[in-house]
Amino acid sequence: xxxxxxxxxxxxxxxxxxxxxxxxxxxxxxxxxxxxxxxxxxxxxxxxxxxxxxxxxxxxxxxxxxxxxxxxxxxxxxxxxxxxxxxxxxxxxxxxxxxxxxxxxxxxxxxxxxxxxxxxxxxxxxxxxxxxxxxxxxxxxxxxxxxxxxxxxxxxxxxxxxxxxxxxxxxxxxxxxxxxxxxxxxxxxxxxxxxxxxxxxxxxxxxxxxxxxxxxxxx
Amino acid sequence: xxxxxxxxxxxxxxxxxxxxxxxxxxxxxxxxxxxxxxxxxxxxxxxxxxxxxxxxxxxxxxxxxxxxxxxxxxxxxxxxxxxxxxxxxxxxxxxxxxxxxxxxxxxxxxxxxxxxxxxxxxxxxxxxxxxxxxxxxxxxxxxxxxxxxxxxxxxxxxxxxxxxxxxxxxxxxxxxxxxxxxxxxxxxxxxxxxxxxxxxxxxxxxxxxxxxxxxxxxx
DNA sequence: GCGAAGCTGACGGCAGCCTGAAGGGGCTCG
DNA sequence: CGAGCCCCTTCAGGCTGCCGTCAGCTTCGC
Numbered sequence: 001x002x003x004x005x006x007x008x009x010x011x012x013x014x015x016x017x018x019x020x021x022x023x024x025x026x027x028x029x030x031x032x033x034x035x036x037x038x039x040x041x042x043x044x045x046x047x048x049x050x051x052x053x054x055x056x057x058x059x060x061x062x063x064x065x066x067x068x069x070x071x072x073x074x075x076x077x078x079x080x081x082x083x084x085x086x087x088x089x090x091x092x093x094x095x096x097x098x099x100x101x102x103x104x105x106x107x108x109x110x111x112x113x114x115x116x117x118x119x120x121x122x123x124x125x126x127x128x129x130x131x132x133x134x135x136x137x138x139x140x141x142x143x144x145x146x147x148x149x150x151x152x153x154x155x156x157x158x159x160x161x162x163x164x165x166x167x168x169x170x171x172x173x174x175x176x177x178x179x180x181x182x183x184x185x186x187x188x189x190x191x192x193x194x195x196x197x198x199x200x201x202x203x204x205x206x207x208x209x210x211x212x213x214x215x216x217x218x219x
Numbered sequence: 220x221x222x223x224x225x226x227x228x229x230x231x232x233x234x235x236x237x238x239x240x241x242x243x244x245x246x247x248x249x250x251x252x253x254x255x256x257x258x259x260x261x262x263x264x265x266x267x268x269x270x271x272x273x274x275x276x277x278x279x280x281x282x283x284x285x286x287x288x289x290x291x292x293x294x295x296x297x298x299x300x301x302x303x304x305x306x307x308x309x310x311x312x313x314x315x316x317x318x319x320x321x322x323x324x325x326x327x328x329x330x331x332x333x334x335x336x337x338x339x340x341x342x343x344x345x346x347x348x349x350x351x352x353x354x355x356x357x358x359x360x361x362x363x364x365x366x367x368x369x370x371x372x373x374x375x376x377x378x379x380x381x382x383x384x385x386x387x388x389x390x391x392x393x394x395x396x397x398x399x400x401x402x403x404x405x406x407x408x409x410x411x412x413x414x415x416x417x418x419x420x421x422x423x424x425x426x427x428x429x430x431x432x433x434x435x436x437x438x
Numbered sequence: 439g440c441g442a443a444g445c446t447g448a449c450g451g452c453a454g455c456c457t458g459a460a461g462g463g464g465c466t467c468g
Numbered sequence: 469c470g471a472g473c474c475c476c477t478t479c480a481g482g483c484t485g486c487c488g489t490c491a492g493c494t495t496c497g498c
Contacts, residue, residue: 024395138386139431151486152430187489188444195446210443210496370475406478407455414457429454429486445494455484466473 002043003112005029006036006059007051007078012101016049016078019105020112032056040073047112048075050095060093067094076111078103127162130219132201134162141201148200153178157193161206161216170213222331223264224248225255226297227273231320235268235297238324239331251275264292266331269314271298282314286358295330297322346381349438351420353381360420367419372397376412380425380435389432 003020007013008031020027028043030036033056039045052059063075077098097111127134133142139155141148150158160169160177171190178190194206194214207217222239226232227250239246247262249255252275255267271278282294299320316330346353352361358374360367369377379388379396390409397409413425413433426436 135386138383138434139428140385140387140434149428152428153487155431189488191444192446192488195444199446208444372476408477410455411457411477414455418457427455429484440498441496443494443496446492448491449489451486451488453484453486456482458481459479461476461478463476464474466471468469468471 001046002026002028003047003049004036004039004043004045005049006033006054007031007049008054009051012078015105016108019108023109023112025112033059033062036062045073048073049078050075051078063093063095128219129162129165129216130202130204132205136162143201150197150200153193154197154200157190158197158201161214165216166218168209168213168215173213220265221245221247221262222266222268223255223258223262224268225252225273225278226250226268226270228270231297234324235327238327242328242331244331252278252281255281259292267292267294269294269296271296347438348381348384348435349421349423351424355381362420369416369419372412373416373419376409377416377420380433384435385437387428387432387434392432 003025005013005016005020005027007016007029010031013029013031017027017029028039028045030039031054033054036048050059050063059077063077066073066075074096075094077095079098079100099108099111125136127136131143135141136159139150141150141158156178157174160174174190178193198206204217206214208214222244224232224235224239224246226235226248229250232248232250236246236248247258247264249258250273252273258264269278269282278296278298282296285292285294293315295316295318296314297318297320318327318330346355350362351367353359355378358369360369360377375397376393379393393409397412413427417425423436425433427433
């Protein structure tokens with residue numbers, strides 16, 4: 001999950017960033033609204049953490065602008081204790097939740113988890129290669145709409161080819177990739193796995209360079 | 220919108236009741252948990268305002284009981300306890316929001332409006348997955364109309380799969396989700412919990428990819 | 439046409455997975 | 469404060485199916 005933190009207090013910002021990172025999420029941190037707008041046009045975020053008092057304007061206006069433009073990205077507001085009216089305004093402007101400073105970092109995690117659960121589900125990037133649709137994060141391959149199950153070795157081999165599309169890979173290189181130094185194979189293992197991959201994914205997927213090695217075929 | 224106020228402080232209770240009524244909502248007010256249970260069996264409410272310290276028990280247990288039984292009615296907690304741990308416990312028990320006494324009555328109105336909007340936009344955010352109906356906010360699962368109780372670990376595991384449907388998750392990834400880095404498990408805990416989830420939810424719910432991990436099966 | 443290199447079906451061993459059972463720790467209730 | 473209960477972890481035995489190996493066949497280069 002990608003999170004954008006918009007907070008000008010460097011101490012708090014660093015603490016929040018570290019907490020989120022330790023939860024395994026990806027964080028970008030900006031200190032100004034114009035930087036936030038730039039970041040959002042460059043990247044799609046799953047959640048915004050928005051401070052209301054920033055050097056170049058009030059966060060409320062920023063949030064209202066987002067909602068007016070139809071942006072539905074979840075927003076959690078971070079505000080100081082005495083700004084009761086801001087909190088009300090924030091909720092009415094379209095915030096999903098808010099946290100009152102000073103807040104406990106574990107509570108932040110709980111709120112992020114809650115929002116994330118509510119909005120779970122944005123798809124992973126899909127590679128296409130000829131008739132194949134490949135989702136690297138999900139480790140899944142689809143061919144003509146059907147799911148093609150790959151075993152661990154098969155996936156490792158396929159991944160090696162995908163990492164260097166079109167490049168020639170010798171059997172020795174592939175063995176290193178699959179067996180990480182220590183193990184010695186004394187047989188035609190690579191040939192066998194290439195054969196199994198071709199059967200599952202299509203015979204054109206991997207080309208043989210006789211005496212040299214293999215390479216990923218053109219789509 | 221029908222609101223049930225559960226609050227034993229008569230001064231505060233009356234103030235809250237009047238505020239809500241002046242917002243045009245319908246309120247019932249009880250001062251004990253057993254009275255709340257009676258009222259809820261007689262009437263269907265759209266929102267509960269729940270004090271945590273009551274003459275006949277702690278509101279947290281009451282809330283947990285509700286969620287365990289599959290009740291998804293939105294709950295806002297009202298309490299004098301401003302301990303962070305209590306607030307986290309409340310949110311984890313299934314509360315939708317939190318107000319720490321003393322609070323501003325206009326803020327109460329804003330929160331009620333927020334919860335109402337959240338639930339009117341999508342009245343009951345229920346995921347369906349094959350024969351399963353899943354309410355993420357209430358942490359409840361129904362199968363063939365019956366409630367399936369999940370333990371904490373089971374839910375955490377299930378949630379990890381739901382967050383990335385169809386994606387392969389390694390045991391290491393799942394352990395990180397369940398144990399947040401600090402604790403180390405030296406055994407087949409994940410396997411055991413997967414086994415229990417399958418027994419409760421159906422064996423097809425989670426697929427094994429030997430040597431790689433698990434993924435949520437197709438509905 | 440010949441040798442070398444690659445392909446692929448078959449198969450046994452074993453790593454990896456499943457699951458029932460037991461023990462311990464935390465929580466609730468009397 | 470003890471009893472009872474539930475949940476989590478650990479362990480062990482059994483099972484599944486992936487992987488490495490081999491053999492026989494095909495393809496390629498010369």
